[in-house]
Amino acid sequence: MDIPPKAAESAKLNKTLPLRKKKKYNPYGFSGKTSVMMHILLGSFAFLCIFPFIYVIIISLSSEQSLSMYGYRLIPEAWSLEAYQYLWQVRSQIFRAYGVTLFVTIVGTIISVSVIALYAYAISRKQFLYRKQFTFIAFFTMLFSGGMVPFYIVMTQFLGLKNSIWALILPMTVNAFYIIIMRTFFQRSVPEAILESARIDGAGEFRIFLTIVLPLAVPGIATIALFNTLAYWNDWFNALLFIDNPSLVPLQSLLMRIENNLDFIRQNAMLSSQNGSILASIPQDSARMAMVVIATLPIALSYPFFQKYFVKGLTIGSVKE
Amino acid sequence: MQRLKKFGKNLYDNQIWLFMVLPGFVWLIVMKYIPMFGQVMAFKDFRFHPDGFFASVYHSDWVGFENFRFLFGTNDAYIITRNTVLYNLVFIVLGLILAVAVAIILSELTKQKLAKIYQTGMLFPHFLSWVVVSYFVFAFLSVDRGLFNSVLEMFNMDPVSWYNEPGYWPYFLVAISQWKGVGFGSIVYLAAIVGIDRAYYEAAMIDGASKWQQIWRITIPMIMPLIIILTILNIGSIFSADFGLFYQIPRDSGPLYPVTNVIDTYVYRGLMTMGDIGMSTAAGLYQATVGFILILLTNYIVRKIDEDNALF
Numbered sequence: 001m002d003i004p005p006k007a008a009e010s011a012k013l014n015k016t017l018p019l020r021k022k023k024k025y026n027p028y029g030f031s032g033k034t035s036v037m038m039h040i041l042l043g044s045f046a047f048l049c050i051f052p053f054i055y056v057i058i059i060s061l062s063s064e065q066s067l068s069m070y071g072y073r074l075i076p077e078a079w080s081l082e083a084y085q086y087l088w089q090v091r092s093q094i095f096r097a098y099g100v101t102l103f104v105t106i107v108g109t110i111i112s113v114s115v116i117a118l119y120a121y122a123i124s125r126k127q128f129l130y131r132k133q134f135t136f137i138a139f140f141t142m143l144f145s146g147g148m149v150p151f152y153i154v155m156t157q158f159l160g161l162k163n164s165i166w167a168l169i170l171p172m173t174v175n176a177f178y179i180i181i182m183r184t185f186f187q188r189s190v191p192e193a194i195l196e197s198a199r200i201d202g203a204g205e206f207r208i209f210l211t212i213v214l215p216l217a218v219p220g221i222a223t224i225a226l227f228n229t230l231a232y233w234n235d236w237f238n239a240l241l242f243i244d245n246p247s248l249v250p251l252q253s254l255l256m257r258i259e260n261n262l263d264f265i266r267q268n269a270m271l272s273s274q275n276g277s278i279l280a281s282i283p284q285d286s287a288r289m290a291m292v293v294i295a296t297l298p299i300a301l302s303y304p305f306f307q308k309y310f311v312k313g314l315t316i317g318s319v320k321e
Numbered sequence: 322m323q324r325l326k327k328f329g330k331n332l333y334d335n336q337i338w339l340f341m342v343l344p345g346f347v348w349l350i351v352m353k354y355i356p357m358f359g360q361v362m363a364f365k366d367f368r369f370h371p372d373g374f375f376a377s378v379y380h381s382d383w384v385g386f387e388n389f390r391f392l393f394g395t396n397d398a399y400i401i402t403r404n405t406v407l408y409n410l411v412f413i414v415l416g417l418i419l420a421v422a423v424a425i426i427l428s429e430l431t432k433q434k435l436a437k438i439y440q441t442g443m444l445f446p447h448f449l450s451w452v453v454v455s456y457f458v459f460a461f462l463s464v465d466r467g468l469f470n471s472v473l474e475m476f477n478m479d480p481v482s483w484y485n486e487p488g489y490w491p492y493f494l495v496a497i498s499q500w501k502g503v504g505f506g507s508i509v510y511l512a513a514i515v516g517i518d519r520a521y522y523e524a525a526m527i528d529g530a531s532k533w534q535q536i537w538r539i540t541i542p543m544i545m546p547l548i549i550i551l552t553i554l555n556i557g558s559i560f561s562a563d564f565g566l567f568y569q570i571p572r573d574s575g576p577l578y579p580v581t582n583v584i585d586t587y588v589y590r591g592l593m594t595m596g597d598i599g600m601s602t603a604a605g606l607y608q609a610t611v612g613f614i615l616i617l618l619t620n621y622i623v624r625k626i627d628e629d630n631a632l633f
Contacts (some may be wrong), residue, residue, distance in 0.1 A: 029431035030532060038426050039435065045423075046442030049504065052457035053445070055468070059460060071466035119345030128338035129331055137349055139633070144613045145561075146356025147605025148588050149598055154356050158374035174348045205337040234450035237564065241593075255452045259572065285466065292456045296449065303448045304441050315512040 053300060060084070060290035064283035072285075083286035087294070093265045094294070096247055097254040100165070104250060105232040108169040112228045115174055117221055120182030121209060126192075135183070138176045152241055167242035168250060172231055178224050185220035186213070223313025226306060233299065251295045258288055265291075363388055363603040388603035397587065401604070405583040408567075409559040411495055412502075417552060419499055420506030421544070425536055427507065428514045440511075443504030451565030458497060458570055484572060487580045494581070498566055509551070513544045546629070553623050553632065557616035560608050561585060584608045 030038055059072050063080035070077055087094060119138065123131045146154075151171075161167040190213050198208045214221070239253035246264070249257065257264040262284055303310075332339065359374075365381040392398050423443070430436040446454070461468045462483040470480040483489060521539045530538065562583035571581045584604060591601030616632075624631040 029429045030426075031431075034532070035431055038430060039432070042423065042426055042430070042439045042443075043435070045503075046439040049442050049445050049500065052454075052460065055460055056457060067466060071471050072460050072463065072468055073471070074468075115344045115348065118341040122338040122341035125338065129335050130339070134342050134346065137346065141349060141353040143616050144357065145605075145609045146353055146358075147360060147602060147609055148585070149592050149602040149605050150356035150359025150362060151352070152592060153362075153377070153598070154351070154359060154374055157369070157377060158355065159351070170348075171352065174345055174352070176349075179345065209341075230448060234448075236450060236452050252450050252452045255456070256569075259455075289456065289460070292453055296453050299448050300445070303445070307441060307444060310444075311508050311512070314508050 053296065056289050056292055060286050060293050062286055064286050067285050080283075080286070083283045083290035086283050086287050087265075087290055090262075090265045093246070093254070094291070097249055097251045100168070100248060101233060101251040104165065104168045104235075105229055108172060108232045109225055109228040111169065112173045112175075113221055113225050116178050116182055116224055117214075117217070118209075119174075120179045121186050121213060121217075123179075124183045124186035124190075135180075138179045141176045142180075155242060162242055163245045163248060164242070165248055168235065168238050168248075169232075171238050172228070172235065178227070182217075182220055182224060186217060189220065190216050219312070222309060226310055226313060230299075255291060255295055258291060262287060360602065360606045360609070362598065363606040365599065367598040367602070384599070388599040389607070392600050392603050392607070397582075398604075398607075400579060401582050401584045401587045404580065405562045405585075406559055408491075408494065408498075408562065408583065409555075412498055413552060413555045413559070415495065415499060416502055416506055416555075417548065419503045421510050421541070421548065423503055423507040424510035424514055425540055427511055428540075429532070429536075440504065440507075443507070445504070446501040447505040449501070451563075451569040454497065454501060455569040455572060458493075459572070462493075484574045485576045487577050490571065490577055490580045494566060494570065497570055498563070509547065510544055513547050514540055517543045546627070549623065549627070550632070553619045556619050558612060559615060560612040564589065 029035065055072070055074065058074060058076065059067070060083050061079050061081070062073065062076035063078040063082060066073070066077035066080075119134070122128050123135045123138070125131065128134075155167060155171070156162045159170075161170070194212060194216075195208055198212055203211075234252060235250065236252035236256055239248075239250050240256070243249055243253065254264070262282060266282075355374075359378065362378060362381070364383060364385060365378070366384045366387070367381045368377065370376040370380045427436050427440060430439075449457075459467070464470060464480060464482050464484070467483070469483065473480055481489075517540065521543075522535055525535050525539060562585045564585040567581050567583045567586050568589065571577045574581075584607075588601045588604050588608070591597045591604065595601075620632050
């Protein structure tokens with residue numbers, strides 16, 4: 001019996017229809033062979049994205065001897081914890097760098113979020129007569145930059161911040177892009193009517209900001225805070241420009257300094273713990289990779305949890321009004 | 322006098338708002354606008370003066386376009402411009418294609434739990450600093466211990482001194498930049514695709530449209546405005562390179578400069594290793610000016626096509 005094409009079509013539809021109920025936003029995805037292929041394609045790319053980290057972990061757990069004989073193997077000849085033992089012996093510089101990074105990240109993020117939120121809130125309110133001017137002042141810095149050299153000279157000569165912890169914090173405090181995003185967010189998520197009623201009740205603008213606006217703006221502020229935290233944690237550029245003092249070197253910059261040899265970590269350790277039994281042979285390669293693991297692990301372990309907010313934050317406010 | 326009085330009253334009326342923008346305003350002036358003013362150093366023979374920044378700028382002699390003449394007199398200006406623009410062009414085009422493709426595939430995968438896992442995996446590189454990535458790359462490219470040379474050895478081929486062979490690096494840099502950026506780039510597109518009204522697809526299904534047709538006729542047109550605005554933004558910054566990628570990944574290797582030197586690394590090296598402040602500033606000003614013009618131009622074009630998508 002010939003089935004009319006229309007009926008065949010609807011029969012096919014009926015087969016796929018029950019799928020709709022299970023999926024949230026994906027009623028008719030790829031089917032059959034295409035689906036398998038796409039899973040393989042994306043799955044292998046996703047694996048490729050984390051594979052180098054696994055590889056580096058393996059190297060850090062290889063014995064130095066097997067590294068020097070066979071190179072960086074995926075399955076080393078001999079596993080060993082000597083790299084981590086060694087790093088533990090020279091830990092003072094590493095703890096120091098961890099401390100600098102933590103301080104810069106926490107203090108930097110708090111300052112940055114406060115300054116950005118205040119600025120963005122003010123230019124989001126119609127009562128502010130000069131909001132257009134101040135929006136432009138922020139926006140223009142996205143279009144034209146002062147360049148690296150004048151910035152460097154202002155930082156070192158005008159502000160005198162060479163070898164200061166503030167040289168790691170201040171350059172990343174404000175970002176015009178975040179100001180614009182936050183402004184849009186305030187405009188959308190803080191209705192004027194609520195503020196109006198608070199004003200009638202006699203609340204000052206600052207109190208309104210702290211007690212009404214901030215709680216409403218938590219998603220936006222959390223997003224900016226998250227972006228800032230990541231930026232501060234991963235920053236090495238400002239340390240490259242402004243920091244020579246070993247006690248102010250953040251984690252990422254420490255990684256840079258041990259690229260060619262471990263001397264930078266060792267110097268301090270030798271001085272501080274003279275009676276400590278430094279390993280006879282220094283596991284140069286595996287220790288360096290172990291350092292990478294130590295610096296990356298906090299992010300690798302935590303990002304799957306904040307990823308959701310990160311993704312949400314990216315789509316939170318568009319640039320345009 | 323009257324106007325001054327009114328201005329004073331306006332300031333007074335807006336004092337609470339002015340107070341709120343004050344910290345950010347001071348920061349913008351000091352960190353952005355004073356350096357912009359500092360760009361005049363490009364036209365001066367910069368000398369440090371003990372009285373600080375402004376005195377240094379003020380007391381340095383005007384040399385007109387001498388720094389620019391010197392910069393463009395060498396072959397460097399051509400090489401760094403070519404590298405910056407070409408790499409960025411490839412990044413923009415390839416990045417767009419890959420990000421949109423990944424977003425579409427992610428949205429169409431039938432097992433959304435797996436899709437979430439893939440996305441988490443692909444996002445990982447974005448959260449790493451270029452320093453860490455440079456170690457990752459080194460694990461593969463190290464001359465005597467890296468994975469690539471081990472594989473070559475397995476096939477009885479000669480090891481390659483990767484960090485001395487410029488020929489491979491354009492491919493490496495493109496691959497690494499995409500490896501780091503695709504997961505992140507696809508997020509915005511995925512959000513846009515998820516936001517498309519499912520009724521369009523249902524209607525298309527009833528009309529018998531294949532998956533492929535749905536993607537081309539519904540998904541891509543629906544995210545076109547986003548594609549345009551993000552691409553425009555990228556073209557506007559085509560003159561500024563990702564410093565970390567070009568400085569950290571090649572490990573500052575001299576033989577690779579012809580293919581890894583971009584405007585940003587050139588300015589950095591001019592400042593920190595050669596100490597040639599005039600010429601580095603000139604290169605920076607050249608970059609900022611062309612970038613500025615490009616943004617205005619691209620925005621103007623978008624305005625002509627579709628005003629809603631223009632940036633300003």
